[in-house]
Amino acid sequence: MDPEAMQEQTQTETRTGEIILLDEEFDIIEEFPPLDDFVFLSRLGLASDARDLFNKDLRSQLDDHFPVLAEFADMLLEDEKYDELSQFLERETSKVDGSFTEDELEQLSLMKAFSDAEMEEISSLEMSNSDDEARPVSREKLLHAFALARSWHIKKRTVVQDGDMDEVEQQQQQQQ
Numbered sequence: 001m002d003p004e005a006m007q008e009q010t011q012t013e014t015r016t017g018e019i020i021l022l023d024e025e026f027d028i029i030e031e032f033p034p035l036d037d038f039v040f041l042s043r044l045g046l047a048s049d050a051r052d053l054f055n056k057d058l059r060s061q062l063d064d065h066f067p068v069l070a071e072f073a074d075m076l077l078e079d080e081k082y083d084e085l086s087q088f089l090e091r092e093t094s095k096v097d098g099s100f101t102e103d104e105l106e107q108l109s110l111m112k113a114f115s116d117a118e119m120e121e122i123s124s125l126e127m128s129n130s131d132d133e134a135r136p137v138s139r140e141k142l143l144h145a146f147a148l149a150r151s152w153h154i155k156k157r158t159v160v161q162d163g164d165m166d167e168v169e170q171q172q173q174q175q176q
Contacts, residue, residue: 042075082115113145
């Protein structure tokens, strides 16, 4: 494209002859090859190789790069390493110094709530004498996880506390 045509596309002339530049916004996509490789290995189910790559190239990026933290947590979740995921998120979120957004922290909180609920279910199954007598996951933990998920999806910033469980239960019963 010739320079004049480009100039016509990026500028507008008003009736008085004043030139106004158009204001364009673009999303910046940051490429980070080690993270791309990690995600690729993780999605292929090669958790051991992904973990080796993480320890070698990505662990040092945990504190400042949310995508690194989120992708590692997602790998643990997909690999059903719920206990490790819960401990990892507890440790990493306690170190957060304001470098993550509220939405990012909510996502990590949701992942932790689901891993904790899953660990409790596994523990209940192991403690029962038979699969028929297995106790369900704690109602409070599931309600907490579902409330976090609902909050995440409708962008409400609510924190479900012990006293709010009855309200959450009522909302779920009304929806059914």
